[in-house]
Amino acid sequence: MRFFxxxxxxxxxxxxxxxxxDEYRTVIRTDSFSTASKVVIDEKTIRESxxxxxxxxxxxxxxxxxxxxxxxxxxxxxxGGDSSHVLILVDGLPAYDPTTTQRTLNLxxxxxxxxxxxxxxxxxQSVLYGGQALTGVIKIETFPTQVADxxxxxxxxxxxxxxxxxxxxxxxxxxxxxxLARASMTEKNNHSPLKESDxxxxxxxxxxxxxxxxxxxxxxxxxxxxxxxxxxxxxxxxDVVLDTKHxxxxxQFWNLTGGVLAPQVPLKPSxxxxxxxxxxxxxQTQPWGDVNSRYQSExxxxxxxxxxxxxxxxxxxxxxxxxxxxxxxxxNGQEISNQFQYSSGVFAKYDRELAESLSAEGGLRSDFVYxxxxxxxxxxxxxxxxxxxxxxxxxxxVPSLFQLYSENYGSNKDLKAETSRTLTLTYSHTxxxxxxxxxxxxxxxxxxxxxFVGAPATGRYExxxxxxxxxxxxxxxxxxxxxxxxxxxxxxxxxxxxxTGEWLLKRSLVSGGARLLKEWERDSAGFELIGNxxxxxxxxxxxxxxxMTTNLFYNHDFIEHVSGYIRGNNVFxxxxxxxxxxxxxxxFWFVGMEFRN
Amino acid sequence: xxxxxxxxxxxIVHGFSILLFWPKPExxxxxxxxxxxxxxxxxxxxxxSRKPIQKKSQSPxxxxxxxxxxxxxxxxxxxxxxxxxxxxxxxxxxxxxSIGVLxxxxxxxxxxxxxxxxxxxxxxxxxxxDLEIVIDSQGQVASAxxxxxxxxxxxxxxxxxxxxxxxxxxxxxxxxxxxxLRYQYVFExxxxx
Numbered sequence: 001m002r003f004f005x006x007x008x009x010x011x012x013x014x015x016x017x018x019x020x021x022d023e024y025r026t027v028i029r030t031d032s033f034s035t036a037s038k039v040v041i042d043e044k045t046i047r048e049s050x051x052x053x054x055x056x057x058x059x060x061x062x063x064x065x066x067x068x069x070x071x072x073x074x075x076x077x078x079x080g081g082d083s084s085h086v087l088i089l090v091d092g093l094p095a096y097d098p099t100t101t102q103r104t105l106n107l108x109x110x111x112x113x114x115x116x117x118x119x120x121x122x123x124x125q126s127v128l129y130g131g132q133a134l135t136g137v138i139k140i141e142t143f144p145t146q147v148a149d150x151x152x153x154x155x156x157x158x159x160x161x162x163x164x165x166x167x168x169x170x171x172x173x174x175x176x177x178x179x180l181a182r183a184s185m186t187e188k189n190n191h192s193p194l195k196e197s198d199x200x201x202x203x204x205x206x207x208x209x210x211x212x213x214x215x216x217x218x219x220x221x222x223x224x225x226x227x228x229x230x231x232x233x234x235x236x237x238x239d240v241v242l243d244t245k246h247x248x249x250x251x252q253f254w255n256l257t258g259g260v261l262a263p264q265v266p267l268k269p270s271x272x273x274x275x276x277x278x279x280x281x282x283x284q285t286q287p288w289g290d291v292n293s294r295y296q297s298e299x300x301x302x303x304x305x306x307x308x309x310x311x312x313x314x315x316x317x318x319x320x321x322x323x324x325x326x327x328x329x330x331x332n333g334q335e336i337s338n339q340f341q342y343s344s345g346v347f348a349k350y351d352r353e354l355a356e357s358l359s360a361e362g363g364l365r366s367d368f369v370y371x372x373x374x375x376x377x378x379x380x381x382x383x384x385x386x387x388x389x390x391x392x393x394x395x396x397x398v399p400s401l402f403q404l405y406s407e408n409y410g411s412n413k414d415l416k417a418e419t420s421r422t423l424t425l426t427y428s429h430t431x432x433x434x435x436x437x438x439x440x441x442x443x444x445x446x447x448x449x450x451x452f453v454g455a456p457a458t459g460r461y462e463x464x465x466x467x468x469x470x471x472x473x474x475x476x477x478x479x480x481x482x483x484x485x486x487x488x489x490x491x492x493x494x495x496x497x498x499x500t501g502e503w504l505l506k507r508s509l510v511s512g513g514a515r516l517l518k519e520w521e522r523d524s525a526g527f528e529l530i531g532n533x534x535x536x537x538x539x540x541x542x543x544x545x546x547x548m549t550t551n552l553f554y555n556h557d558f559i560e561h562v563s564g565y566i567r568g569n570n571v572f573x574x575x576x577x578x579x580x581x582x583x584x585x586x587x588f589w590f591v592g593m594e595f596r597n
Numbered sequence: 598x599x600x601x602x603x604x605x606x607x608x609i610v611h612g613f614s615i616l617l618f619w620p621k622p623e624x625x626x627x628x629x630x631x632x633x634x635x636x637x638x639x640x641x642x643x644x645x646s647r648k649p650i651q652k653k654s655q656s657p658x659x660x661x662x663x664x665x666x667x668x669x670x671x672x673x674x675x676x677x678x679x680x681x682x683x684x685x686x687x688x689x690x691x692x693x694x695s696i697g698v699l700x701x702x703x704x705x706x707x708x709x710x711x712x713x714x715x716x717x718x719x720x721x722x723x724x725x726x727d728l729e730i731v732i733d734s735q736g737q738v739a740s741a742x743x744x745x746x747x748x749x750x751x752x753x754x755x756x757x758x759x760x761x762x763x764x765x766x767x768x769x770x771x772x773x774x775x776x777x778l779r780y781q782y783v784f785e786x787x788x789x790x
Contacts, residue, residue, distance in 0.1 A: 023702070023704070024705075024780045025780070025781040026708050026710065026780075026781075027783040028710060028712075028713055028782070029713075029785045029786075029787030030718060030786050030787045031787035032787070040786070145723055145724065145725070145785070146783075153612070155609055157606075163602050163606075165602075165606065165609055175727075176745070185605075187602070215724075215725070215745070216745055217745060219724075263722070263747055263749055264748055268748060268749070307720065310716045310720075311716065312715055315715075315716050315719045315720065317720065351719050593610075
């Protein structure tokens, strides 16, 4: 990996070249204010925020609650749904670790310096993207849109021996094709999640990409990505967290993604495919015996999309997708479970402008899951006077292979698929060129919600319950002439298990944020306030108090292409409980230098 | 912190320094070789042209100098000869020249911005339309064609827009000439304001 890093550095030097003139270029952008249902974070905003990773960026930009706990990847909560109701797409295809309970991935493992654009759509998107997209989709794009010589590098250092180095280079081979390489390395000694402890846990992440991009009559891209995420961790039992020595977790994945898009030929077909292999392992050496658990996985995704009708007033898209996932569980080198699951889906979606102030859309999807009944999803939407949007959508989620077959932890092979029905009404009002306000009212009903029932050692996953999440989310944006940007967001939701009358765990009832950014000619500075209200956690439904954290950041452009910055996360050192007995690390400051041409 | 991290950091910082302060070669001409393809309306050819054109004149003026001073002198010579040769047909675009003799590039005076095409917006598609255009000696877009583009209504929108652009004419000395150049019309799915 280190050689790859050095290789990428050399490559980025080679790719450094005079940038092309913008004299003969016009750019049309779809810049718009965020709404309560859709947030787009572009490259400029990502760079400006200086966020150290994607979870930190989403928490401050998209009013998404992110919670860490032992063993699991960080949990993402959108509108009452958790990570198992949110689909993450990287370069157009689902990206997750098939061995995780919630079929998710740790967003921190995607190097934020490689991200070009993130789009968060809140609400069900199952018709276009299939299972798992019940309460939201996070679309992450990492591929450059243009072939051009580019080079970038970043070095950061901070508290708790944090250091990060990242390099990126793209070299145009000719006008229409180019090659790229990226690599990053991050290290940190994390605070113990126990409040009074002075234990530290080392973590190290290596990430690298090589890719090829062609932009011509048809577009083609190919990307090989790999990462190695090593961390020492605390252990625990239920909601008890214990400091632990030599307990190591490691995720090692590689992924090959490719795509062909041919908009010039009839039907405008696009074909995307990815194959991923990975291992997630936990190891601990103890006098009374070693712990050695491995979860190995394979994931294959293929997606074909066509546009049989594509006119100014209407558009019909038709497509199919196929997903196959493999899961194997090994305990001390002995395989104890080895299963696979695949599903194929076909979908059609039609959008039409009926009148100047009225447009409508409808979609249908059928999924055929191995060994299960067919699942159908629907989506109906209507936009009136451009400001009012009404949507009804259904979604589904097949239980993860971990929930179905893990021999280690509470599996239940009789689990049914979860389904959801969502009603959303969104009102977006552009008050002026500089002010925008948007509010969404939503209600999602879940059937066959999968929850863990019983004590950790003896309980198991069951889907006997009905749940409902309803609430409202609002955003307000204000821009001044002299580059001052203010964003406010607020959400209230009631994620309730109807069967038992209890709140769904770890979801906050109230969440909100404020963000102020000021840009000068060569400097920019900002602050972010992120708040989450009361949550309930653990089997005893303990009430976790709300919290509010403040982040600060400042950037200065020293000379053309070179900037330096400082960022402080949680600057008032709030050591709040992310989940029961799992405390946030508190204040964290770092400085960085960036070169980008 | 560990030694190897400092070594790596040092390598990165030194790499950047070298890149930043590496002397850049002086440009031979004050025109972008990347985008201007051809000058129409003079009578010579240069090795600097990306797309050399067929010479029609029997007495081409060579222009092989590598440094800018010489090039400038050469340009002045070219201009005097051009003005003699072309005095009868100043805006005759059938005669050809190279970008090497251009003393003033065309500049955008009026740009037409079109709305993001509906079908591209619905499909969530972005991309760059590469156009090849001829700007006549009056600065009007005389002809335009799409070299490549992402489709979904973006090629047509860009083509429609470019025809309404107005440029300041390219010049060789005081003489206005027609040029053929590459123009990019970019559609980006932007972020929040």
